[in-house]
Amino acid sequence: MSNTPWRRTAFTAGPLCMTAYGLIRLTDGEHGPGLAWSLGHLAFLTGVLCFVPVLLGMRRAAVRGRGPAGRGFAAAGAVIGLLGAAAVVAQAAIDLVAGFLSEDREAMREIFERVKSHAGVEPVVYGVGPLLFYVGLLLLMAQLAALRRIAAWRPAAVVAGIVATGISLDLLPLAGLLFLVAFAPLGRRLDRPDRPPVPVSPDPGPLRAR
Structure with a gap:
């Protein structure tokens, strides 16, 4: 796998941006609209x-030198994660537009209700869709851990971050930091090729006296 520097940076930038969102959210008592909501x-x-x-980089690392089953599993994890990411992006875009067009929280609520009234929007954008993002990340992290490309505690840190967000959105900064611990070093580490096995010399047997 050949990662460009910006791809390596994404492993750190992604969790940092999520942490920043959590911290900014804590300062927004009304939860929109306004500067804090938009930022x-x-x-x-x-x-x-x-x-x-990040998803594409983990997929490349998981398929390198593997058989069809491993490549298929990695591809499925990446596709699931990307579909979930698309749903989360759509949700964030809707939130941004609603915040820009609204003067108060009540006006935002009306916009959200109109958007969710369209068939399929609520389950895809606000329900199952965003969960696929985390499922894809976990599948790829678990596969890399099973292949011993990463330590087993890294998927556990991702699970802890997901659980934290499920408990309360006020724990988003903690979740972002857990994601940072899990993902930050991986951009460069996954870029390294697998080490080939060290050849073992045949046993010469007992030396004969000359």
């Missing part, structure tokens, strides 16, 4: 977009 969602949108090369 926070821009940070969140940037973070999710950074995870696109």
Whole structure:
């Protein structure tokens, strides 16, 4: 796999942007509209977009030198994660537009209700769709851990981050930091080729006296 520097940076930038979104959100008592709402969602949108090369980078690392089954599993994880990322991007874009067009929280709520009234929008953009993003990340992280390309505690850190967001959105900064610990060093590490096995010399047997 040949990662360009910006792809390596994405492994750190993505979690940092998610952490920034969580911190900005804590300062926004009304949760929109306003500057904090817009800045926070821009940070969140940037973070999710950074995870696109992360997903692709992990897929490349997982398929290198593997059989059809391994390549298929990695491709499935990447596709699931990218579909989820698309849903999250759509949600963030809707939130940004609603915040820009609204004067208060009530006006935002009306916009959200109109958007969700369209068939399929709520489950795809606000329900199952965003969950696929985390499922894809976990599948690829688990595969890399099983292949011993990464330590087993890294997928566990991702799970802890997901659980934190499920408990409360106020824990988003903690979730972002857990993602940072799990992903930050991987951009360069996954770029390294697998080390070939060290050849073992045949046993020469006992030396004969001359």
